[in-house]
Amino acid sequence: FQMSAYRKIQVHTLSSNFREATHIVEAEHRELKRDEVLLKNIWVGINASDINYTAGHYRPGLSPPFDAGFEAISKVERCGEGVKHLKEGEIVVSTSFSAFGEYQYLKASRCVPVPQLTPGMLPLIVSGLTASLSLEFVGRMSSNETVLVTAAAGATGSFAVQLAKLNGNHVIGTCSSDEKGRFLTQLGCDRVVNYRKEKLGDVLKREYPKGVDLVYECVGGDMYDTCVQNLAVKGRIVVIGMISGYEDQSTWANKNPA
Numbered sequence: 432f433q434m435s436a437y438r439k440i441q442v443h444t445l446s447s448n449f450r451e452a453t454h455i456v457e458a459e460h461r462e463l464k465r466d467e468v469l470l471k472n473i474w475v476g477i478n479a480s481d482i483n484y485t486a487g488h489y490r491p492g493l494s495p496p497f498d499a500g501f502e503a504i505s506k507v508e509r510c511g512e513g514v515k516h517l518k519e520g521e522i523v524v525s526t527s528f529s530a531f532g533e534y535q536y537l538k539a540s541r542c543v544p545v546p547q548l549t550p551g552m553l554p555l556i557v558s559g560l561t562a563s564l565s566l567e568f569v570g571r572m573s574s575n576e577t578v579l580v581t582a583a584a585g586a587t588g589s590f591a592v593q594l595a596k597l598n599g600n601h602v603i604g605t606c607s608s609d610e611k612g613r614f615l616t617q618l619g620c621d622r623v624v625n626y627r628k629e630k631l632g633d634v635l636k637r638e639y640p641k642g643v644d645l646v647y648e649c650v651g652g653d654m655y656d657t658c659v660q661n662l663a664v665k666g667r668i669v670v671i672g673m674i675s676g677y678e679d680q681s682t683w684a685n686k687n688p689a
C-alpha cells in the first residue's frame with residue numbers, strides 16, 4: 432500500500448445543489464488511530480438525503496469544508512492496532528459522513544463485514560435498516576393490516592414494501608411509471624398506484640373506505656396530506672422524508688423563513 436494522496440468529494444458551500452456545493456479535493460493519507468480502519472471504497476450509495484446534508488440540514492453548526500457521502504461497500508486496506516473484528520482484505524459495508532472518496536478513515540465499529548463484493552449489499556444497512564426500524568419500532572407494524580408505502584419503488588420504499596408483505600400485510604405502493612409499477616408487483620405489492628394515471632386520494636376513498644393502518648411516507652407535501660386524510664382509526668403514519676421539497680428547499684421553509 433502506497434501512502435500517496437487520494438481524491439474525495441468535499442462540501443465547500445452549503446447548498447442543496449450538489450454540484451454547486453461540492454468539489455473534488457486531494458487528501459493526504461495519515462496514521463490510523465487504534466480503533467480505525469482505512470477503507471478502499473469500491474461502490475458508494477447516492478441518496479436523496481445527500482443534498483440535505485450538503486445544505487447543512489443534518490448536522491446543524493457544521494460549517495464547510497466537510498466530507499460527504501453516507502454509505503459505501505469497501506475493502507479493508509489497513510486496520511488500527513485495537514481493531515479485533517475486521518481484517519485486511521475483508522469486504523465491509525459502512526455508514527459514515529465521508530463515503531464519497533477513493534478511501535476513507537473510519538471507526539471500525541461503523542463497518543459490517545459482508546460475504547460478497549457486490550453492490551447489492553450496499554443498501555442493506557442504510558435503506559434497509561431505515562425501513563425495518565421505522566416499520567417495526569416506530570410504526571408498530573403488525574399483520575393483516577393495510578400498509579401504504581409512498582415512493583415505493585425507491586431505495587428505502589422497496590425494502591418497506593417487501594418487509595410489510597413478509598409480515599402478512601396488504602401493501603399499497605405509489606410510483607410514477609408503469610415500469611416501476613411492474614417492479615412493485617414483483618416485490619409483492621397488492622395495489623400499485625401510478626400517481627400520474629390515478630389520484631391516490633380517489634383510489635383510497637373508493638377501494639379502502641376504512642382507511643390505511645400504517646403509512647411509510649417518503650414524499651411530503653400533497654402526498655402527506657392525502658395520507659393523513661385517509662388514515663384508519665388507530666392508523667399510524669411514519670414520516671421517512673419529504674423528498675418533494677428537497678430541491679427547492681420547501682421542506683425546510685418553516686425552519687428557515689425567508
Ligand SMILES: NC(=O)c1ccc[n+]([C@@H]2O[C@H](COP(=O)([O-])OP(=O)(O)OC[C@H]3O[C@@H](n4cnc5c(N)ncnc54)[C@H](OP(=O)(O)O)[C@@H]3O)[C@@H](O)[C@H]2O)c1
Pocket residue numbers: 478479480557558559561582583584585586587588605606607608611649650671672673674675676
Ligand atoms: N434511503 C434511506 O436510507 C433513507 C433514510 C432516511 C430517510 N430517507 C428518505 O426517504 C425518502 C426516499 O429516499 P430514497 O433514498 O428511497 O430515495 P430514492 O431511491 O432516490 O427514491 C426516491 C423516489 O421518490 C419519488 N419522488 C416522489 N416525488 C418526488 C420528487 N418531487 N422529487 C424526486 N423524487 C420524488 C421518486 O419515485 P417516483 O418517480 O416513483 O415518484 C423517486 O424515485 C427521502 O425523503 C429520503 O430523505 C431515506
